[in-house]
Amino acid sequence: xxxxxxxxKYLFRKEGQNVTLSCEQNLNHDAMYWYRQxxxxxxxxxxxxxIVNDFQKGDIAEGYSVSREKKESFPLTVTSAQKNPTAFxxxxxxxxxxxxxxxxxxxxxxxxxL
Amino acid sequence: xxxxxxxxxxxxxxxxxxxxxxxxxxxxxxxxxFWYVQSPGQGLQLLLKxxxxxxxxxxxxxxxxxxxxxxxxxxxxxxxxxxxDAAEYFCAVDPRxxxxxxxxxxxxxxxxx
Numbered sequence: 001x002x003x004x005x006x007x008x009k010y011l012f013r014k015e016g017q018n019v020t021l022s023c024e025q026n027l028n029h030d031a032m033y034w035y036r037q038x039x040x041x042x043x044x045x046x047x048x049x050x051i052v053n054d055f056q057k058g059d060i061a062e063g064y065s066v067s068r069e070k071k072e073s074f075p076l077t078v079t080s081a082q083k084n085p086t087a088f089x090x091x092x093x094x095x096x097x098x099x100x101x102x103x104x105x106x107x108x109x110x111x112x113x114l
Numbered sequence: 115x116x117x118x119x120x121x122x123x124x125x126x127x128x129x130x131x132x133x134x135x136x137x138x139x140x141x142x143x144x145x146x147x148f149w150y151v152q153s154p155g156q157g158l159q160l161l162l163k164x165x166x167x168x169x170x171x172x173x174x175x176x177x178x179x180x181x182x183x184x185x186x187x188x189x190x191x192x193x194x195x196x197x198x199d200a201a202e203y204f205c206a207v208d209p210r211x212x213x214x215x216x217x218x219x220x221x222x223x224x225x226x227x
Contacts, residue, residue, distance in 0.1 A: 004157075033214070033215075035217075040219060040220075041219060042120075042217040042218050042219040044217075045215075045216075092158075102160045103150075103160070105157030106157050107155075108155070108156065
């Protein structure tokens with residue numbers, strides 16, 4: 001079945017460590033997104049990519065980095081520069097243009113900093 | 115400032131009762147409008163969307179939403195809720211041409227048996 005796969009589902013990190021969250025899609029979508037979710041704050045956009053080898057910062061990109069070397073993959077690295085990284089991270093994809101209306105979401109990765 | 119507001123953080127309704135979740139937006143031009151639902155620990159699923167045309171939009175799972183330009187609102191409704199509707203609901207907008215969605219803070223729905 002087509003969809004978005006995020007891994008790992010749960011991740012624990014010590015302070016000062018970088019971690020990378022995986023996001024893979026087999027929907028043949030051009031656009032991919034990373035959102036961060038915190039209780040009571042909705043979803044906030046970290047980075048997005050409309051096409052391979054290109055990506056843009058979202059509203060809260062500081063302390064994060066991404067790459068888009070393949071159409072299917074959009075990994076997110078949470079660096080040690082991110083001051084408050086404990087959160088639920090959601091990856092999504094869509095057909096190019098977004099006004100097709102639908103983001104397809106993965107099941108999320110929960111990162112906890114110890 | 116441009117924003118999406120869901121005034122109700124948490125709503126509790128009885129099973130079989132009607133439901134209305136509020137969403138207001140503040141953008142110069144009418145954006146594309148969406149409602150998503152999230153079950154605990156899961157990703158989000160699209161319930162319905164509005165681009166143009168008929169202001170009453172039908173979605174999945176028996177939900178509908180009405181766009182009111184004069185009130186800058188896009189409220190979600192369901193005539194009779196089921197226990198399985200307990201979830202968090204997010205209103206989202208795509209400011210036309212922005213190529214990205216902006217989400218409201220979410221409304222958590224609890225269903226009393």
